[in-house]
Every structure is written in structure tokens, then in C-alpha cells.
Amino acid sequence: MGKATIGDVARAAGVSVKTVSRVINNESGVKDATRQRVAEIVKQLDYRPNLNARSLRTRQSYLLGVLFVDYSGNFYSHSILTGAIEACDQAGYNLLIRPLKINDEGFEPIIKQMHERSKPDGYLICPPLCDDPNVISLMDELDVPYVRIAPLHSEGSPYVRCQEEAASQKAVEHLINLGHQRIAMLSYLKGHGAGAWRLAGYKAALDNYNIPIVSEYIEEYGYDEEPNILDTVIRRLLTKTSVRPTAIFCVNDTLAASVYRIASQMGLKIPYDISIVGFDDDPMVENLWPPLTTIRQPISTMGNYAARMLIKALGNKQQALELPALDCELVLRSSTGPYLPD
Amino acid sequence: MGKATIGDVARAAGVSVKTVSRVINNESGVKDATRQRVAEIVKQLDYRPNLNARSLRTRQSYLLGVLFVDYSGNFYSHSILTGAIEACDQAGYNLLIRPLKINDEGFEPIIKQMHERSKPDGYLICPPLCDDPNVISLMDELDVPYVRIAPLHSEGSPYVRCQEEAASQKAVEHLINLGHQRIAMLSYLKGHGAGAWRLAGYKAALDNYNIPIVSEYIEEYGYDEEPNILDTVIRRLLTKTSVRPTAIFCVNDTLAASVYRIASQMGLKIPYDISIVGFDDDPMVENLWPPLTTIRQPISTMGNYAARMLIKALGNKQQALELPALDCELVLRSSTGPYLPD
DNA sequence: CTGAAAGCGCTTACAG
DNA sequence: CTGAAAGCGCTTACAG
Numbered sequence: 001m002g003k004a005t006i007g008d009v010a011r012a013a014g015v016s017v018k019t020v021s022r023v024i025n026n027e028s029g030v031k032d033a034t035r036q037r038v039a040e041i042v043k044q045l046d047y048r049p050n051l052n053a054r055s056l057r058t059r060q061s062y063l064l065g066v067l068f069v070d071y072s073g074n075f076y077s078h079s080i081l082t083g084a085i086e087a088c089d090q091a092g093y094n095l096l097i098r099p100l101k102i103n104d105e106g107f108e109p110i111i112k113q114m115h116e117r118s119k120p121d122g123y124l125i126c127p128p129l130c131d132d133p134n135v136i137s138l139m140d141e142l143d144v145p146y147v148r149i150a151p152l153h154s155e156g157s158p159y160v161r162c163q164e165e166a167a168s169q170k171a172v173e174h175l176i177n178l179g180h181q182r183i184a185m186l187s188y189l190k191g192h193g194a195g196a197w198r199l200a201g202y203k204a205a206l207d208n209y210n211i212p213i214v215s216e217y218i219e220e221y222g223y224d225e226e227p228n229i230l231d232t233v234i235r236r237l238l239t240k241t242s243v244r245p246t247a248i249f250c251v252n253d254t255l256a257a258s259v260y261r262i263a264s265q266m267g268l269k270i271p272y273d274i275s276i277v278g279f280d281d282d283p284m285v286e287n288l289w290p291p292l293t294t295i296r297q298p299i300s301t302m303g304n305y306a307a308r309m310l311i312k313a314l315g316n317k318q319q320a321l322e323l324p325a326l327d328c329e330l331v332l333r334s335s336t337g338p339y340l341p342d
Numbered sequence: 343m344g345k346a347t348i349g350d351v352a353r354a355a356g357v358s359v360k361t362v363s364r365v366i367n368n369e370s371g372v373k374d375a376t377r378q379r380v381a382e383i384v385k386q387l388d389y390r391p392n393l394n395a396r397s398l399r400t401r402q403s404y405l406l407g408v409l410f411v412d413y414s415g416n417f418y419s420h421s422i423l424t425g426a427i428e429a430c431d432q433a434g435y436n437l438l439i440r441p442l443k444i445n446d447e448g449f450e451p452i453i454k455q456m457h458e459r460s461k462p463d464g465y466l467i468c469p470p471l472c473d474d475p476n477v478i479s480l481m482d483e484l485d486v487p488y489v490r491i492a493p494l495h496s497e498g499s500p501y502v503r504c505q506e507e508a509a510s511q512k513a514v515e516h517l518i519n520l521g522h523q524r525i526a527m528l529s530y531l532k533g534h535g536a537g538a539w540r541l542a543g544y545k546a547a548l549d550n551y552n553i554p555i556v557s558e559y560i561e562e563y564g565y566d567e568e569p570n571i572l573d574t575v576i577r578r579l580l581t582k583t584s585v586r587p588t589a590i591f592c593v594n595d596t597l598a599a600s601v602y603r604i605a606s607q608m609g610l611k612i613p614y615d616i617s618i619v620g621f622d623d624d625p626m627v628e629n630l631w632p633p634l635t636t637i638r639q640p641i642s643t644m645g646n647y648a649a650r651m652l653i654k655a656l657g658n659k660q661q662a663l664e665l666p667a668l669d670c671e672l673v674l675r676s677s678t679g680p681y682l683p684d
Numbered sequence: 685c686t687g688a689a690a691g692c693g694c695t696t697a698c699a700g
Numbered sequence: 701c702t703g704a705a706a707g708c709g710c711t712t713a714c715a716g
Contacts, residue, residue: 395693
């Protein structure tokens with residue numbers, strides 16, 4: 001079992017190995033009757049092509065590399081992997097993961113080493129690496145195809161992206177419809193697609209309802225900032241008397257959790273004193289009380305689609321690629337409530 | 343670059359391909375002078391052996407499979423991967439990950455399919471799969487070596503494990519030293535190594551200090567239980583007047599987070615009314631206030647060590663394997679405080 | 685529509 | 701200590 005070679009199949013079917021090769025690779029130019037007979041024998045002998053022999057000859061590795069930053073407990077990259085693996089399974093590819101630790105020499109040497117050893121046929125690049133100019137120029141230098149996931153910049157190689165802006169707008173409009181007017185936006189994804197789109201959605205919602213955009217309600221920081229600056233910022237925001245925002249849209253759930261923590265320290269009740277919306281539906285929100293209203297992205301679908309795009313670009317005769325709808329979903333829970341005048 | 347073959351090296355060095363092969367595989371029986379000359383040329387031409395050709399001939403895939411259950415945001419498996427990848431990199435192996443979704447047909451068909459396609463030389467099996475009799479008997483049927491990570495049962499194949507019991511004991515003794523006597527243990531890892539060892543450590547600490555083990559302070563459930571039974575249990579525990587425990591050792595941080603939530607709902611202050619210890623130092627504890635005292639396992643070290651054990655068992659001439667100390671660390675933060683009489 | 689031959693880049697088995 | 705030959709299981713390039 002699993003030990004038959006292409007020669008065994010050829011012999012059993014009474015054809016040449018080349019004909020068997022044509023059948024298993026779905027090449028044209030085989031009589032239907034022959035094709036069926038061979039297919040029958042393949043099944044009967046439980047024949048599976050030896051991928052190493054195939055790779056040796058075709059000079060393809062049938063390997064896809066996935067590049068992502070190794071945050072601990074990163075459910076985003078993890079979900080990308082899950083979706084990508086499914087696509088790889090279907091197409092006969094394997095996935096080579098490469099969690100990159102932040103270090104002084106940069107990511108390039110590690111990627112290079114991986115590439116020279118295993119020669120993946122293409123790469124999937126997760127955020128924020130997909131916007132790292134060093135990583136991108138290395139890819140181009142290596143002359144290997146790649147698909148970016150949720151990049152800030154559209155120009156360049158193919159990418160996959162979902163409707164984060166529309167979803168953010170919807171979330172903020174949900175707050176507006178609850179009667180809120182003083183709505184703050186808390187962000188620390190400056191320079192990332194996520195930060196930009198979510199902020200744009202926030203502004204679009206306010207614009208749409210003719211609510212003025214107040215710059216002191218918008219807090220935006222980069223990853224490089226001190227983590228505890230966030231606490232200060234949140235505290236400052238929640239302390240503003242009379243003009244205190246009555247709702248906060250957080251760029252992600254981690255930030256929303258910080259707001260929960262500080263609100264609790266300050267004795268503010270969610271959603272009575274303040275409504276909160278997050279982004280991601282990170283599994284850790286299960287620990288938050290009251291349950292967090294947030295936005296869920298189709299992350300594994302993006303991973304799946306990105307892998308399929310890549311495989312298609314590699315020219316392997318796959319079936320047609322129908323685009324899935326990459327919509328985000330507003331998950332209404334209990335951290336948002338009607339505006340209550342003081 | 344990266345395009346030289348073993349033949350190119352042989353020609354440049356004025357030896358046969360077989361001699362080059364001997365050098366790159368560290369085989370004995372080559373004159374030192376020859377070995378050095380060949381090594382020089384290898385470096386000069388930036389020669390890297392073609393892994394597919396090697397695999398085709400040796401019938402090894404140089405692939406290690408990692409089996410784990412696809413919880414979303416599972417930082418444990420993720421850490422195992424990180425450590426295992428490092429070991430694989432050093433030994434020239436690649437890692438094939440297989441996150442398994444819980445489904446009706448069981449995991450076997452998926453593992454089987456993966457195995458027949460990619461033929462990993464061995465497997466790393468994460469908990470709780472390493473204690474799943476179906477998975478284990480499939481491995482034996484497939485006749486492929488595997489290393490288990492933190493299995494409940496020692497008998498059988500090789501495994502890696504760290505000192506969870508000792509760490510748990512230390513954590514509970516920390517509570518005892520703070521003056522606590524009524525210490526509860528909250529577990530829902532029944533049937534898993536983790537649940538067993540952590541409970542054993544709890545009991546050992548009490549025994550050690552001659553504190554009677556009170557069964558109504560020990561709550562233990564399986565994964566299959568309703569998740570909200572936990573809320574009921576925690577609430578019941580915290581409601582016991584006069585005999586209410588003053589400290590709770592939680593089998594993991596997720597459970598500790600639930601205790602935080604319910605304590606907050608009940609108006610109990612941590613650590614004044616109740617001290618809490620978790621287990622895992624899950625990144626999500628950053629969202630908990632006050633900061634959680636917990637136990638950190640050397641997870642990625644376990645992954646690294648497991649991979650090295652496996653590679654060694656595969657008989658590839660690797661350097662000797664020195665056992666790292668697999669100790670856990672008690673991380674003292676602010677959720678534990680001195681016993682305060684009512 | 686089908687097949688015989690060559691060859692991908694290594695290692696195995698053997699000879700010297 | 702070193703090497704010539706065969707072969708792993710496929711696909712490519714070509715012929716018919």
C-alpha cells in the first residue's frame with residue numbers, strides 16, 4: 001500500500017509510464033478509454049506519485065512559505081495558516097511556516113536561508129511584513145512569486161484584503177444609531193493597513209451623519225511607542241469631564257481590553273457610562289465582561305484565498321478560482337448600549 | 343548561486359561525486375586534506391545539496407509532522423512549533439504542521455491522508471492528542487516514530503515533559519506562606535496530564551504543610567462539560583460564607599480570568615478578598631488587572647527538545663543531545679497577597 | 685493518441 | 701582512502 005510506482009501502474013494497465021503520467025497530471029491527449037482504465041488501476045493499487053521524484057524533475061518544490069511575525073498567541077497568523085493549509089491540501093502543496101522573531105539583523109538572512117534550503121515555489125506574507133520594504137525587496141531579488149495579506153499599499157504584487165473600512169463604518173454607525181455623538185477612536189496600528197482602514201471607516205461614519213470629526217477624540221500611535229503610553233491616553237480620554245466621549249471604537253480587541261481594565265479602575269460601567277467596540281473577535285475576548293461588541297474578519301478565508309491565488313499564479317492547472325466575498329461581520333454583544341445623558 | 347550540483351563540486355575539486363557526497367554527509371573515510379579541499383569548494387560555489395534528489399534516493403523525506411488540535415489562538419501549540427522549527431533548521435529538516443479541527447469522523451483520516459502524501463519521517467504529538475488512543479494506534483499502524491509532548495501516560499513511545507507538579511506545589515506553598523489555609527483548586531483538564539500533575543502539586547503542598555485536603559475545595563471537570571458550568575462552580579465557591587476559600591489555584595490562566603470576572607461581578611477585590619494563581623503565563627493575562635501570578639512552562643524548549651529527540655531517533659548523525667532542564671517558573675505578580683482575616 | 689529514451693541530483697552497493 | 705556504475709521515480713523532449 002502506497003508503495004506502487006508509476007511503472008507498476010503502467011504494467012498493470014498495459015500502457016507506458018508516459019501515459020500513466022499523462023493521466024495522473026490531467027494532461028490532454030489520452031483516449032478516454034485508456035484514461036479510465038489507468039485511473040482504475042491507480043485507485044486499485046492505491047498509487048500515489050512520489051513527490052520528490054516529481055520535484056526533482058520539474059524543479060518545483062510544491063512548497064509554499066508563509067512569513068509572519070512571531071507574536072506569542074497570534075491568532076491572526078494562526079487563522080491564516082489554517083485557511084492556507086486547506087488550499088494547499090487540495091492542490092498537493094505543503095506549507096512551510098516561518099515565524100520571524102524580531103531581532104537586530106532583520107528578517108532577511110533567515111528568509112534567505114530558508115529559501116535557499118527549501119526553495120518554496122512562492123510565499124504568503126502576513127501583515128505587517130507585507131508592508132516591510134526590506135522583505136518585499138528581498139522577495140523581488142529572490143525572484144519568487146508572493147501574495148500579500150492585507151497590505152496597506154495596493155501597488156505591486158497580488159494581495160488579499162477584506163472590507164475593514166466598511167465594517168468599521170458600520171460599527172461606528174451602530175454607535176451613532178444608539179444616540180452617541182461623542183465617539184472616540186483609539187488606534188495603535190499607525191502605518192498598517194488595519195490602522196488606516198479602520199480609522200477611515202470611523203471618519204466615514206461620522207461624515208455620513210454630519211458629526212464633526214474632533215481631533216482630540218482620535219488617538220493614534222505606532223507599534224514602536226511605549227506600551228504604557230496607551231494607559232495614559234485611555235485614562236486621559238476617560239477623564240475629560242463634560243466632553244468625555246460616551247463611546248470608544250478601538251482598533252482591536254487588545255486595546256478594547258485595556259479600556260475595560262481602566263474603565264473598571266475608574267469605576268465606569270460598561271455600557272452605561274461608556275460604550276466600547278473592538279475589532280478582531282480575538283478568542284481572548286471571552287474573558288471580558290460584559291461581552292464585547294466587535295468585528296470579525298474572515299481571516300482563514302483570506303489565507304485560503306491567498307494560497308489559491310498563489311498556486312494559480314504558479315501555473316498549475318487548477319480549477320477556476322471563484323472569489324469569495326470577503327466581508328467582515330459586526331458581532332453585537334453587550335459592551336454597546338444607548339446613549340444616556342449624564 | 344545555489345545552482346551548483348554535486349558534479350560541479352567534484353569537477354572543481356578534482357574528485358569523484360562520491361567523495362563530495364562523503365564530505366557533505368560527514369561520512370568517515372576521507373583523507374583530511376581531501377575533505378578540506380572539497381569543503382572549500384563547497385563554500386566557494388555556495389553548493390547546497392538538492393533535498394529532493396537526496397530524499398528520492400534515501401527514501402527519507404526530511405519532514406517532521408506536528409499534530410495539534412486547532413483551538414483558535416492556541417499559544418501552547420504555537421510555542422511548540424517555534425521551538426521545533428529551530429531544531430529542524432539546525433538538522434536540515436522541515437516542519438509540516440497539521441492543525442486538527444474537531445469533527446465527527448475523527449482525526450485519523452486526515453492524519454492518514456497527510457502521511458500518505460508527504461511521508462514525514464516522524465511526528466511530534468501535542469496534548470491532548472498525545473493521549474488519544476486512536477491517534478496513537480494510528481501512529482503505530484503507520485509504523486512511524488513519534489515523540490509525545492506532555493502526555494499523561496509515560497508508557498510507550500518517547501516523550502517530553504516538564505516539572506508541572508513541582509511548580510504547582512511551589513505556587514500553592516507560596517499561598518500557604520502568605521498565610522492562606524483555605525485554598526481551592528479549580529481544574530477542567532480532567533484526563534489530561536496537565537490536570538493530573540497540577541492537582542497533584544496542589545495536594546503535595548497541602549500535605550507538606552499538614553493542611554487537610556478538603557474535597558469541597560477541589561473542583562475538577564472534563565473538557566466535555568458545558569462551559570458555563572464553570573461560572574456556576576466558581577460562583578458557588580466564592581459564595582461559601584465563613585468557609586469561603588481565601589485563595590484559588592487555577593489549572594490555567596483562562597480559568598483564572600473567569601475567576602477575575604466573577605469576583606468582579608461579586609464585588610470581591612483581588613488580592614484582598616481572594617488571592618489567585620494561574621498557570622501558563624498565557625499572553626492574554628496582560629489584559630487582567632491586577633496582574634496575575636502564574637506559572638510559566640518552557641514550552642518552546644519542550645518543542646525544541648522533542649524535535650531533537652525525534653531527529654536523533656531517526657538516526658541522522660547529529661551531535662550529542664544534552665538534556666535541558668525543563669523547569670517551570672513561578673511568576674509572582676499582584677494577584678496574590680497575604681491572608682487577611684475577615 | 686501513445687511510447688522509448690534520457691536525465692533531474694543525489695546515494696547505495698560494490699570494486700579496488 | 702577513493703571512484704565508476706546503477707538506480708531512486710518521476711517528467712521532458714522527442715519520435716511516431
